[in-house]
Amino acid sequence: MPNEIAEQDFQGAAQAQATDAEIGARIRSLRRAKGLRLTEVAAQTGLSIGYLSQVERGISSPSLRVLTTIAAPLGITYAELFRTGAVDTASDSIVVRRAERGSLGLRGTGMEKQLLSPPGGSRLNLYEVVLQPGGASGEDLYVHGGEEAGLILEGEMELTVEDRTWRLQTGDSFRFASGRPHRFRNPGAVTARVLWVNVSEPV
Structure with missing residues (x-):
């Protein structure tokens, strides 16, 4: 039983890290599509350039507050950051x-x-x-x-x-x-x- 729990925890952590990486890549793609530099997003959101860079690289896991803050200068709602399946x-x-x-x-x-x-x-x-x-x-x-x-x-x-x-x-x-x-x-x-x-x- 302890081994099973440890395996589930490991899988959960790996999935969470993969999700962070997906969100970060999506944010970076949207920022570049808008022609915005990290310095400009930092100025508009009050978040540091270093932290924004970590979010985009999937190193830091953003909260809902951070996601909604970042979404504003990108001109999107944070719903557009969601991972989606194959839509019919x-x-x-x-x-x-x-x-x-x-x-x-x-x-x-x-x-x-x-x-x-x-x-x-x-x-x-x-x-x-x-x-x-x-x-x-x-x-x-x-x-x-x-x-x-x-x-x-x-x-x-x-x-x-x-x-x-x-x-x-x-x-x-x-x-x-x-x-x-x-x-x-x-x-x-x-x-x-x-x-x-x-x-x-x-x-």
Whole structure:
């Protein structure tokens, strides 16, 4: 049993590192396509050039706050950073099969986001957020453009918006403007699943 657990941990760490590398490569590709230097992105985001370079090389694992911050000067929503499967083009970007879901697992956060809506530049995006016990968006409150809402499908979630905190149970729901500082975490002992909607501002 200990060997099996160690093997699972190793596989999980390897997958997380591969995801970081994919996200970093995607960010670098988008930055270059926009004709932006790292110095320009650093100036617009307040993040250091060294840290941005580490993110692009897959050395550092970015938080949700960092991803949303980097997405702004690139002119995208962070939904466009998700890894996606082979999308069925015959569906005209209307249907997403389970195997086609884009996914974004953030190393060390205990959280995974799956993109349930078709990729491709829409301002409306639907996610399933899976939070392991103790999993969180991060210690820091963060902001981005748009509006969001959600429904707790399983487990519980603690949501903080500005100076107020709510402990939400299965069946509870929420909505708030994304420009209000916020964060969330799973304070429970079981995995939480949240259906989450983001509507971004026009780019």
